[in-house]
Amino acid sequence: MTTYGKLEIVARGDNEIVMTRVFDAPRDLVYQAFTRPELVKRWLGAFGGWTFPVCEMDLRVGGKYRWVWRKEGAEMGMGGVYREIVPNERIVSTEKFDDPWYEGEALGTITFVEKDGKTTLTQVVRYESKKVRDSVLAGPMASGVEKSYDKLAEILATMSTKRSPQKAGRKS
C-alpha cells in the first residue's frame, strides 16, 4: 500500500515503468491540476530554479501538448498527443523528449482513483521495448550488460579521484 506523499517507481512486465503517488485531495481536484494548463504551470517541474515558459495543452483526443522548461540557458522540452481522455479517471498520451533520453516514443497512462477523500495517482509509461525500458530504469549501462560488469558503474564513480584496484571480473 502506497502511503501519502511517498513516490514509488517500479518496473512492471517487460516494458513498463509504474509510478504511484497518493494525494490528500479528492480526485476531481487532482484531475483539474493535471489538465488545466494554468494549474499545471504552477507545479510541474517548476522548482529548483527551473521556469516553465511553454505549457500548451489541447486536451482532446488527437490534441497535442507541448512543455518546455528553462534554467540558466539550459532547456528541456517534451510533448505528445492525447489518445484517450476520461474526465476525472484517465488520460492516455504519447510522450517524447527533445533530448533522446530513450529510443522512440513512449505511451503514458495516468489514472486517478479516490478513496476516503484521498486520490491515488498511477502513471504507467510503456516504452517501445524491454531494452528501452531497462535502459531508462537503470541507466544505459544496465541494458544487456553481463552480470560480471555490475560493478562497472561503481568503479567509474571512484575513478575521478583515484584509480580503483577493483577488477571488473571479465569472463575469459
Added chain:
Amino acid sequence: MTRSDRLNATFTALSDPTRRAILARLATGEASVMDLAKPFDMSQPAISKHLKVLERAGLISRGREAQRRLSRIEAKPLAEASSWLEDYRRFWEGSFRNLDELLEEMKAVKQKAERTKRKGEVR
C-alpha cells in the same frame, strides 16, 4: 556537440557488447590495442575499430605514441547518461511537492464555495 548529440553518441557506443566489455576492462586501467585483442580473441584492427567509436563518443581517450598507444576511460559522459533515472525521480518528487501545496489551496477554495452554496440553499 550539444548535450543531445553527446547522449546519442554515448548510447550508440554502449549499444555493442564488445565495446561495453572493452570499457569494463579499461575501467581497471589503461591498455594497448594488443592488451585488448588477446582476451577478447579479436584481431587488432577489429579492436581498433571499436576503440575509434568509443573515442568519438568521448568515452575513452588514446595516447599519441604510435608504438604503444594506450587507451584510457573517460568517466564523465557515462555519468551524464546514467543519471537519467535519478533526474526522473527528482523531477517528479519536486513537482508533486508543489502539487500538494496547490491542492491545499484548491481544497480551501472548493470548501468555501460549497459552504456558500449550502447557505444559499438553506435560505
